Amino acid sequence: MSIEKYRNETIKEKIKKAFSLKEDVASNEEIRTRLLDGGRVTGTNMCVLVCAMVIASVGLNMSSIPVIIGAMLISPIMGSILAAAYGSVSADYPLFRNHMIGFGLQIAISVTAAAIYFLLSPVKEPTAELMARTSPTFFDVLIAFFGGLAGIIGQTRDDKANTVIPGVAIATALMPPLCTCGYSIATGRWDMLLGAGYLFIINAYFIFLAASVILSVLKIPKTHELTEKEWRRHRLRMVRNTIIIAIPSIVAVYSMIQ
Template sequence: MTSTDDEALAIEPRTNERMRDRFRSATAMLSTAVALRGLAAIVAGTAVLLLPDATTTLVTVIVVVLFAIGGVADLVFAVSGHRWLRRPINRWLAALRGLAALLATAVLGLIAFAGSGEITLVIVVAVLGVYIGIRGVVAVIAALLRRRDRDPLPRLAAGSIAIVAGVLAFVVPASLAATVIIAGATVSLLVGLVLIAWSVRRAGQETGLDPSTATITEVVWDWIEGSDLGRATRAEQASGLYFENPSRATKLGTWWVMLLLSVAIATFAVLADSTAVVIGAMLVAPLMTPILGLSGALVNGWGRRAVESSLLVLAGAVVAVALAYGIAAWAPVAISFDTNTQIISRVSPNTIDMLIALAAGAAGAFATVNTRVASGIAGVAIAVALVPPLAVVGVSLNGGRFDDAGGASLLFLTNFVAIVLAAAAVFVLTGFARPFALRKRPRQILQTVAPFVALAGIVMVPLMLTSEGLLQSDTRLRDAQETAVTWLGDDSDFIVTDVRIDGDQVQVTISGGGDPPSASSLRDALQADFDEPVGLRLAVVPVDVTVIPAPVG
């Protein structure tokens, strides 16, 4: 055996020992109570996203059970004065709230067991909307009755929010349920990652928290304090977000030049209906910088920087719309607003656009703080698309299409608000926000962030209405397709080739040989699927088959 073989045999035990040590260390880090809660949160969030059918069933059962428990608890308090939760409320109002909860439970029970059909998540959310609305009214009344004892504004605000949420849940239950479930699963994943990351970092960093007794809030706050970047690093990163001395004028001038060029590129791309050129405009556009700067200023309590960033975004948006309007007015092209894909894709935003912007804002903030992934900021710019909606606004205003201009404006506002909120959350978790400011001036910071949260709530209303309309359209189209296939039957020589819905008319195209079934029977079957009167346009494409056998010999 050579000396080289001896050395290899000596090294192998040491390598195995190091691997065993690392495995034991990782096991110890992930076996704490905090890490186990993090793993549970990640598993729960993943299960919600991967098992939608099971999730909807579970959520439905949980909501119904909570209805019953909440109603019984309120009635017990109304009769005996004993509270399960330490929240003061008038006993008559508690009785009203309890009756509303039990009434909601009874309605759901009738739906399930009286032959009206199974309880679906949409029905549960709609009933929940009525209940939340009633609770909001109760909260407003309670605030008015106790206005002499305490400040009524917080309760009035909470009650008003509950009323709005209840109306939304009743009007657009499907889109609201989907949005809440996706958001909840995402938050569960993020919280789980933070808890596990804290457990890993705790192994090499002293902390005063006991993992066996620490709450999730305490762990998150300890994570924020431990992630503090420090004054020097924070100042270095802030220099890329704010246009300040030295060379303030040069920085602003460069920003404006890039904005004007990106708007020009985006406008010409919209006029030419070119997706590739629109992507180029997204890469050039500099609007993301002041928006991220606004988020950083909000969570750090930098009032002057927040105002300057807001004004820069506002001025940039106004100039972008004006420039796009002027280019469209002088461009020697005719625009088809009904077929231009760049316009069509940006005039009907929905909740998916809000979720995209939230993810893009979080990615942009993380790329700002972590220089190792700074190259990903280009992908963020493509994902969120800030300048193209402004170009569509200008082009639509020039063409007198005010509805399209409003839809594109809503898309830009959606992207703006979502980026601000998502980036603010990431800045807090990654240490860009000063822990001192968060600890000493939480009320001030919350007051500066609250208007953007309220604006996000306002923006969500039309987004959910659009999403609900899309969901209903998809459901109607799917029902119409199934009805048409059933109408033909299994032994028919015809096949359904196309089904469309245009207003109150269903357009069905079939192809095959022979005589199709009666069109009136199809219309009657379709009418059973629709609440409002429906018409039918049936197109039959005949198929003639000619067979010529091959010659013999």
């Protein structure tokens, strides 16, 4: 083997090693424990969630960015998305269903808490921060997907001190769109409800998709093996859902540049 070829291979190996997800990955059992514990819907988590929603609602109502960021940092809602992704990739559909039900309950309680706040708030006019959550574009898709990638990579590392999730929580912003949905319901601004709801769907779905991709790459153990036909149907369903959810955001970007 020539020295030149040896050097090229060495560089390739170094690059491959630098971007390898399996280099410092936690054990499968550790990953499962972290994700499922983070997705548990308990009384404590629900109380924290309500507190986060009220804080976020106040921040949006007063156009206070630091307050909104604080609410996003304490919200536990992202845990349910990552746990649901684990259930999907591991083919544990009862687990997936349970976490999706818990996620739906978190959404209902979050929107209710926000709606009650805005019903009681003397400030009824939509602020700039509220309006900013009503016009999602494809850029929000990119933020949610790459934020989800960063989040799940952080959660699957051997190092337990995960400093990634707080940044992901701020970047992907799950709480403000839900607060805006609550505002829309409380004030009858149904024009804002559609945009805010769509932004939340973008954020939640593409975090889920990114987590599913990384967990698949890491070959998370499955509860039972699926046939090739079942896997093909599963992949086609994911592609179909991704296209359907992304299309309106692409149209919005196209409208902006016209």
